[in-house]
Amino acid sequence: MCGEYLSAEISDLLQSKGINLSKLSDVHIDNFQISLHNGKRISSRLPLGGYGISRFYLDNELFKKASETCTIKKERVVEIYDDQEIQKVITNESSYTCKQVIVATGKRSQLDRQLKREFMQTKSEWLAVKMHYDYEFPTDRVELHNFDGGYAGLSKTESGAVNLCYLTSFRSFKRYKDVAVFQEKVLSANPHLKVFFEKAVPLWKKPITISQISFGAKKQGAHQLLFIGDCAGLIHPLCGNGMAMAIHSAHIAVSAIDEYLNGRLNRKQMIQRYNKNWRSTFSSRMLMGRCMQAILIHPGITRVMYNILHRLPFLMPKIIKKTHGKPVQS
Template sequence: MYDVCIIGGGLGGLSLSIQMADFGWKVLLLEKKNYPFHRVCGEYVATESWDFLRRIGVDDKALQLPQINHLLVSAPNGNYLESPLTTGGIGISRYLLDNTLYKIALEKGVTVLTKTTVQAIYEINEAWEITTQKETYQSKSVVGAFGKRSNLDQKLNRSYIKQSKSRLNNFVAVKYHLTGDFDKTKIELHNFEGGYCGLSKVENDVLCMCYMVSGKVFHREGSIEALEKNVLQKNPFLKKYLTYTRLWDRPLSIAQIDFSKKELIENNIPMIGDASGIIPPLSGNGMSMSMHASVIIAPLLDAFLNHEITWNKLNQEYAKQWKASFHTRLKAGRLLQQSFGKNFITNIVIQVLKGSDTATKKIIAATHGEVF
């Protein structure tokens, strides 16, 4: 019997496993892939996260990571604005960061089972039974950290799945690692019809390029190659970056990204990270929010396991603190997302913001959180 079972080994799941091991509990983490591996994700981690990452053992100085403190945003027509990022962040690939946290978790005594797919979760006699393709495990508590879209969403009959939408209303994300000239102190966001693209440097002078496009535009073009040629290259910044040397034979991609509202507590299971609702990229930093959610729930799990609170109280308190921490920035991110990727609106917004440093700084502040 484990004390805590965490389903999913992304940033939220890994960082939670480390914290629970530090509390002294017996922790099981289940991950369907094998470390290290790349993820379809931007790779700018906001400053708000780094005190926490250092506390749990990540040595960013030794990793020699780029410090990012400047923002450039362009409209599809190439009109752009620049602004300092007062808080800023650090560039690090998910390949390196996740693998670093994985190694720390193992050192702390976490049982990490990779290449393991969870097939069912049952609440039985105030405990949990987790069935995988290999074996069945028992745990006193369970947390869902299984990312954007999982077979578990179907297995748990999650409510957002029932709001069936056409795949044309969902998003497709594509990611490259590139080499080429790029200011390592900058993060850039470039708009195009139906989507936007983020670029920033990570370790070893590698440039991460990750873009998201509406299913409607993607399926109209029919392929990644056609999309980039006919749509992305209309933005002069992206036309330049798409000529850079690609370090992978083919890009990483993921489809059916759905921004529908998800329940934070589903079937009595608390969710963290994208399992709790896909975080709009324009909310500032989804990776930071995933780790912050782990910091919120960790002491509540500890209190539950020490018989100080009930499981229902844990879920209630987690939901309350989660909303207090993230509601405002998620709202700001969703509002921004509605305008990005729309040619006419984005062109106007960029032009207006170029004349107002105060408004630009307020938007940046609204999409970043406090140090945790």
Template sequence: MQADLVVIGAGLAGSCLAAAVAQRGWRVVLLERQRGPRHKVCGEFLSPEAQASLHALDLHATVAALAPAEIYRAAIISRQGQRLDMALPGVAWGVSRFRLDAALAQAAAEAGATVREGIAGMALTPCEGGYEVEMRDGAAERTSISTRTVVVACGRHAVPGLRPPQTATASRQMYVGVKCHYAGLQLPPEVRLYLFEGGYVGLSPIEDGQANLCLLASEEAFARVGRRVPAMLDAVAHAIPALARDLAGGQRLDESMVAVGAVDTTRPTVLWDQCARIGDAATMIPPLSGDGQAMAIHAAEICAPLIDDVLAGRRSLATWQTIYAAAWHAAYDQPLRTARWLQALLGQPQISAGLIGLGTLLPNLAQRLVLATRGPQRIMGSMHTQLSTEQPS
């Protein structure tokens, strides 16, 4: 065997897992089909819960060294300007995926993992004592590696040769995600979520005094602006007066602009298919929960000691699968259901206005609902809810 563990995909989930298993002295190979740091579509809001997992994986200092912006509050803002303000249960971080993913892949390399960029993981073939993993480089050359264990951490992408993680059906609502950084905005330390028909926009501070705008729009809303990313950014600013005010005077950093299509926030969870799947490769929680990165890192935290046990002969693959599934379902079944339900309701203007109004009357209910979209609360402190009405312009 050339490796003890092959991880397919060097996003958050894959790099955290590779670092944690390599730290335990195993031979880890981390495959990433792309090369070099790059911008990814993400709200870049790293929740307090994610930081608990980073601590557990000994990666907290790595991310703290990127000097993330600190975020203490969240606000949900309707198109009419009504807003629901909440204190977060701990300090969240705003940090670009450009820096975060590169730092975590580097941490994996420093822990002893072999990081192979520009190499796509492909089909897996079970063989005696493990798997044969087919790989393809940029020149379409194919090679293979034998390994004792494999984890798929390929995000929302399909791994060629493996069953796709999602089967899109005509009835499912598909979304488009768009992300862009801004300079020169004076934002308070809060994440703002602006609702519009068929989607929402998140705006929050990140490192270096910049801000990240990230939106999720229905495919229909994206089609209405000719499927052009700058036109989509203009359209949401035009449709949401509070957002237009918050962006006034800022400079859009076009080199950071990225978009992704066919985002399916309701696809079924698949935690194991020949091998473990972690992060978005397992499933996707609606981004409004701000919990996707935490889920990805937490899955690495759950799996790392189990893989250590399997490699050391203390546990079988079957018990790894059983314990991982039990821990994951206990943590995320309920948040997934609530976040999907909330996303469907908030996408409809009248209902979202009604919900924010209801939150005004019943702040404790609003607080419980928001907490119910999130995984394990491993942060001390309480979540306070306060409501105010912003003057519509």
């Protein structure tokens, strides 16, 4: 599940690992447009910009690159044990011991339940839908369209397909409980989405859907494990940099693990170092994302915000900057 807009903040980092994003995708996005329920919209440039790239393609390229230097086992992890010295991973096929387990299982996994992580106790009211379409759409733009209870992102991917990905509250969805009807009754109340649904041709038989999405930082608990990517915390999707943060968090983890394996830090110090760096790098943008999301799903406040930004358009890139980091160097 992803809007498939990859922030350019990690392009230098990926380049240093031999992955050239400009070669993977011609879709360079540096324009942003946001619309209210009634269709009024504001445009802005994106300070850093990014790439339109499908997850299927990007993840496969990362997989191929990792395969050059690592042995990759495609097994489902069912349990993790962490001990003072040795950590153990049990999969559906085998078991492995290692010096440090890095957990990168995304937003929500059965493993989070096995590890008794706190966020699994609370129900989340968010669900998301994604689908690729054939549709005439500018290559350099990402659009965010507001509707009752959520927002939808539109942008092109490297294949030429347009990705529609939206997040909605369960409160809004439960009145219809059917994706097609919900899109017709709720999303299409926004005139831009109405035009989109009238003209766009779906490229898949059915959309991808997920529910129970928890946002924010997730507590470490008593574990001696390293959590990276969405496992450590998920920024609100409207910021468009969850993938960049996941990659950046892996980079932060690697430097902490290096210190541990070289004997300069013990495990406890290494985990503390990683968590501290994670917080100082991501906490303020997570907070900004939370504020922006709260504004965006509240029609009254969104209207006030629209009036301010309409009069003072130079504020928009400044707000966007607050949800992103500086380009990450290797």
